[in-house]
Amino acid sequence: MMKKLFKVALTLVLAFSLAACSSPKTTGYKAGTYTAEATGMNGPVKVEVTVTTDAIEKVVVTEHSETPSISDLAISDMPVRIVDAQGLGVDTVSGATITSKAILEAVGVAMKDAGADVEALKKVTSKVQEKEEDKEYTADVVVIGAGGAGLAAAVTANQEGASVIVIEKMPKVGGNTILAGGALNAVDEGSETAIANKDSVELHYTQTYEGGDKQGDQELVRTLVTNAWDGVEWLQSLGMEFKEGTFTVLGGMWPRAHKPVEPVGTGFFNAYQNYIDSNENIDLYLEVTAKEFIVEDGKVVGVIAEGKTGNKITLHANNGVVLATGGFGQNVEMRQEYNTLWANLDESIKSTNHAGATGDGIIMAEAVGAELVQMGNIQLLPMGDPETGSLSGNIEMGVENRIFVNDEGNRFVDEGARRDVMTTALFEQPNSHMWVILDSHDYPTGDEVNNFNESINQLVKDGRAFKGDTLEELAEQIGVDPANLVKAVEGFNTHVADKSADEFGRTLYQDPIDQGPYYAGARIPTVHHTMGGVKINTDAQVISTTGDIIPGLYAAGEVTGGIHGANRLGGNALTDTVVFGRIAGASAAQAK
Template sequence: MKSNRKAKRIISAVLCIMLVALTAACGSQPAEETAAMFKAGTYTATTDAHNGELNVEVTVDENTIKEVKVIEHKESPGISDPAIERIPKAIVDEQSLAVDTISGATVTSDAIIVAVTEALKQADADIEALKVKKEDEKGSKETKEYTTDVVVIGGGGAGLAAAVTAHENGAEVLVLEKMPRLGGNTILSGGAYNAVDPGRQSKQEIEDSIEKYYTQTYEGGDKAGNPELIKTLVEGAYPGIEWLEGLGMEFNDEVFTVLGGLWPRAHKPSAPLGTGFIDTYSNYIEENDGIEVLLDTEAKELMMDDDRVVGVKARGIEGDVIVNSNKAVVIAAGGFGANVEMRNQYNEIWPDLTNINTTNHPGATGDGLVMAEGIGANLVGMENIQLLPMGDPETGSLSGNIEQGVENRIFVNKSGNRFVDEGARRDVMTQALMEQEDSFMWVIVDKHSYPTEDTTNNFNETIAELLEQGRAYKGETLEELAEKIDVDADNLVKSVEEFNKAVEKGEPDAFGRTLFADKLDAPPYYAGGRVPTVHHTMGGIEINTKAQVLDKDGNIISGLYAAGEATGGIHGTNRLGGNALADITVFGRIAGENAAKEK
């Protein structure tokens, strides 16, 4: 018995000695260390974005991307904000460069990713490994359901006007916006808002009237617009400005003639682009309970109960979304200028539009029209697609346009010759431009438009910035300018001289132009290139003066309203410049008020 115990003790001792020896051996030989992924530190990099250079700062430790910041950029406010906010966060959250770009801000998104890549190269990162897309680990996505009084499809100017007005009339509101930001085309616009305004116009000795505004709008659309809708528009335009001012928005004191506006009645917001409209609505939403906004949420289908619209089925990042409406749904999802297939389907006026860029944001794809037609709504004027002669040669956007108003500039072709009345309708000017070499023209202005190089255009870009970016050219003489833009100097000089003679006489010139202000006689002179671009789709959902949607037999579809570029029948074959922002405000307000009053 003793020998057995002794044997067990010996065995135990041996095992302990072996264990201790093994432990000691392990302790004396350090474990194999994981190789560092980065060289710890903070790195900066610069790349070209949409409007100029974009700078990032990236901080890493040995194994982690700790922080990504965009420290400097020249991107457009509102448009690029979602990319600047989300892309750096996504890179840190996912520890990857293979992050999704932001719809509507893809150029800015890509620029941020490129700059971060360059910064991480300085940190000795394995860039190819960081570009590998990680699998989605979120699993199945759940359906979310909401119930509210008024559902608004679209977070642009028309939709937000409707949402705010519905709330002012006592309704609870939910806004569905498929893009990652609010704003739609409104935030990209030049901000010009037409309205007869005796207070401002009389100070500039401008004679105007509701009747004149109505006639120009009706005849400017070849009398194809609905007279009652036009009357509602022109009568409601100035009250719309007063309402916006009551919400805190500011407009400049002087009115002007916007491209294709035909008369000096355009009001310019104090804020750049269309940001004043969207900021005003956003401030109201933030300061008041009762309006909820769902971004990245695309409306897919209108829900029906018998013959009444009772809600919307949508799709968000986290899954399906169902929104029930106690009162009504407002469609304000914009037009279809960014949908090449749809605009070619309906185009009956222009040459093939496949390779023509657009001023529209990427979300302007006609979704609201398709949904409405799917439940029997009538679509009118779909063939009426407006092109502008003012597109950026690279992107089609309105940015970079050096004109300040219609009266102080001329257009010349690549030969340096004028070719159209620069105060004419937009379709007339664009058709004339398409007949020029390469469908290309130069806008010519002088010091009257840019007293200093810090003076901004209608898109908050200084002429100095445009010169630096090669989007504008400057000459102390017309001959110098002609050399820089490669046009015949004699032709350019003659074009300006003939224009100046017409200004002196104050009579129609050889092209029939009657809108003049200053002569082009104050150096330096500036030129900026422009091409045709798809701008506005006048066709859409048929509505009445209460913004109620009509079916193909002219009957009201209960519980459904529409406003803005999603509607048709207001502008006819051609929309006057400056009428879109008036339209979305007037009919957005009407739609919101009546939706809130639905039983």
């Protein structure tokens, strides 16, 4: 059986067999080595291209600031694809499209310098590999999806003594979890941090339930919050490290979020990888897409899947199947079909989600009779990158120290409110566009990095953030009225001083905005989380439309519905993946 098919960090590599199916005139290049750059997700991506008179000999990415684990596959494989194809019409790497396009653009600039017909090179594509033979595997537990919930389930099932196979349709692991800021809500009752913050599991429960307009299943909410700290300790037992203390993540309502030492979601996957590399009977297959469940006598006993070359892969599960395929934030048709909360969720509204968040697992589960709940509950947040919709480039370090202003320089909402409240207010602003404003309390030197491993100095250099020694100078750079911006900051500072609620009802404060240099970053509304999905019980068993348990089928993570209600608290999604991923893995492993 294929073993250990992935490396989460810089070692994630796949083998490709690509061949050009058409070619322009490939003679007449000016032999030599050429350098060029293009803008990626986090800044410039620089390449070095070596050509002979008739061939692209070598492509190397020499410098970049892309996020580890998210961009690794593009950095390693796009140069290989270009050289093998001898052209620029090759496919981008799914889940790392922006980085892939930056590499293609930079290589195109270099090839133009070498005298190539770049437009002709863009027409050179790669033919698909020949279809591989059909395959058949058996394990105690089959997990569909290698995001946060799927790998939590896989590791737990293996710890319970089960053999495990994980399949993932994308060419890399991670799902939405690896794109997240890493904040995980959990209350360690009795700790100095919880006592100082006057936090408790009960408060976490109340805020989660009421924050979702009391639409969440109370038993599921209770399961989430009471098992959250156990999940943190479990992650630590796998080698994952968290920074000291807690903070308030956007829309989290309380300072109970734990921040991993490693950036974005990479810490989770490095911990899972280390476990998988060190243990037997747990295998992962990438670029394998689940198509349908195998059902015998009413019980789910396996999965029919398709390999990347179109071959059939049959997976038998002795004990059970865990569905962990995520939500449908990137499926515009499904968003529009189920949306009940927003005026419009068509392609004009970008998403923070990875490319594979298309709702496949929800459709599969519905086909075997699973009940879908609260599908209209789709979360937007006001923190999308104006170009991509992603969370990348968000300059905030925590809720307490920053404000939002519109294009006129005026505040317009409680910046510590629920995500739906903030997003609704943002849609009402000119251009549905805002600026995050903060100062050097969060960035004393400028070399500090945000939750996505980007330094403010680099963001300013790349034109993705702005810096001014005074508020007036900052206002001029971002095109807002200086008097309005100064008034907004002064009003905020007044309430920081006396900790009183302001005109928007804001009560979360820490430091005033009074230490230059000052910073601003642009943000727009973006689709972030689909709270609806497959109905489960507290054992993560999938429930049918008749109210019965579907034997052999379990689910965890964003593919499920009924936990978060109409609005998900910031920091609860990663908690969800760990808590219910572990429950699903254990339940499937123990089933017979």
